[in-house]
Amino acid sequence: MDLLNAFVALSNFVLVPAIAYGSQLALGALGVTMIYGILRFSNFAHGDTMAFGTMATILITWWFQGMGLHLGVLPTALLALPFGIAACMVLLLFTDRAVYRFYRAQKAKPVILVIVSIGVMFVLNGLVRFIIGPGDQRFADGARFIISARDFKEATGLDEGLAIKSTQGITVITAVIVVAALFWFLNRTRTGKSMRAYSDNEDLALLSGINPDRVVMVTWLIVAGLATIAGVLYGLDKSFKPFTYFQLLLPIFASAIVGGLGSPLGAIAGGFVIAFSEVFITYAWKKVLGYLLPENLEPSGLVQLLSTDYKFAVSFVILLIVLLFRPTGLFRGKAV
């Protein structure tokens, strides 16, 4: 019984949140890795792209809510999501046309593109704050829990409750669908294959008649979708604040690099590695250990390895370890 209680407590506080957070990071890292694979630079504006897509979704959600439109138990934001993605697609295509294309034509060094993306980041950051303000916005509605802690306790008779928020469920289901669709697209469709070919060897792809402009356009469209979905899921699960999205850049990059930049599979693995280590190391283990250890060995302190404020440090240390011992990442990404 104690073992079961320990497992439920662990699931409630560690496994479920980490799986949801990992899915969000994985979707974000997929966007970074796609841009890296096709356009060959680290996009610093990615966090703010996520913020922009989420902001568009939130505004449409509010509009829908004002009209009395909703999805019952599901959050209205899901209904608004396609419109948010569309807005983000327009934005990314515009930035590509207005900013990045020039440097692509010049064959500028990747680091120049990175600096340019910092400029884009500034503009997007200002734009988002300008439109929706720098504060916290909550836009989740619908049912709050799939299983609430009390229902779980009543149903199982255990001391520990397991609560699964509906946003966590939605996050995981959406992430699975999106990832499956993405891999289907990359592996099965003609456009997807041409994208992978372009990513593997640009010159060879050009020789075999692949249209680079089209590849780049499709990449931005996919990235817009991924970024908006990741941002909306994160916002539903926690809350939306422009600065938080900027800060997500670090764990997202860490995920992409840990998995191997340019490798979609790696981005997903990296997302979960980062999320699980963050939650594991910043969780206070007292409760779980209390169930597992014999009475006299019960810990007196919180048994928290690091305070939650250091969660950035966790992604960073993992990043350093990977850079030191396996710079190409777990899944052998593109470059050293």
Place this chain on the structure above:
Amino acid sequence: MSGSVRNFGLFALVAFLILLTGVMQSWSTALLIVNMGLISAIMSLGVNLQWGFAGLFNVGVMGFVALGGLATVLVSMPPTTEAWAAGGVRVLAGLLTGAAVIVAAALAYRHMPKSPARAAAILVILVGGFFLYRAVFDPGVEEVEAVSPASTGYLGGLNLPVVLAWPVGGLLAAGAAWIIGKTALGLRSDYLAIATLGIAEIILAVLKNEDWLARGVKNVVGLPRPVPYEIDLQNDPGFVETAAGMGLDPVTASSLYVKLGYSVLFTVVLALILLLAQLALKSPWGRMMRAIRDNEVAAEAMGKDVTRRHLQIFILGSAVCGIAGAMMTTLDGQLIPTSYQPLRFTFLIWVMVIVGGSGNNFGAVLGGFLIWFLWVQVEPIGLWLMQVITAPLAEGSALKAHLIESAAHMRLLTMGLVLILVLRFSPRGLIPER
């Protein structure tokens, strides 16, 4: 030469803008812009050293600046003797334990043959060491933070003159840069960017959470100053008389005097660093750096140790940022960890370097002043612009209120646009590299 005339004109333009601020707004505002401009110029010299000379992409400027700020506290504040008595030794012992664990793990890695046994040994050392470190460290921290937490609750500093904190800030930043450089240099440039971005966040997290070090988010206020206090000047009859002779009231005069004092000090530092940077740029060492930047493979083939040289200049540039950070905290007179924002302290410095002209020290200095001026003035200009634009809208309309309220965020937008436009149409900056 037309080039130097042009450069002189650009500097004169910035000087004119600042003088205009003095006439239109107030001399106090103008001097504030000058002081922060001097500091910004030093920061952008540091970044220019890394980016302009060596092509290293450091986006952790904020972290090095914050370390400089920490140095100010550690050097200049009086020590909290009760806290030292309560747990100071224990905290130090804890830190030494932590360092010893890392050294032990590194030794194990280096001296044991590659095998599962080595991995296990390192894991045991690290995990066991971590708990040992926490066991030694935590009680000490608790005791230190319990010493009158409302006013101190930290170990305090060394009670030395605050100017000494400037080089110390540089040293602290150099130490952090060494750790980062050792791991991330030699890999592709994006990785250094991510690593520096990370270290900056971690340094900030440490500053915010380690109350025993510098009071965390409770801030350290009342740092000693290298210049006299306004109130002392106002009580000094000689000063009041001189001020009256110049037609100024004592309050304004004292405030201007203090700000001018800072300006003089900062100008000396800037001139010194600029001189050194110029000498370095012209020296064989500087030529080698640029050769490495322009073609790493060729430089390596000529027998240059690229990674080592990169490490060297990365440390130097970060140290310059640390010095500037210590100066800034001295100017503020307080250390507020929550005030460090990456957009303001990292990416704005980058805008300065790119706009000024990467690879040119004078360009970096010009960019520092110009962008800082814009950063300060865009807000009132943006507000005014918004008021003009929204003037036709009805009074009390929600859109109008929102637009005027949001005008403050025009800053980021403007800076981003400036960066993108300069990179697009004048990628070598205002004063290009020669």
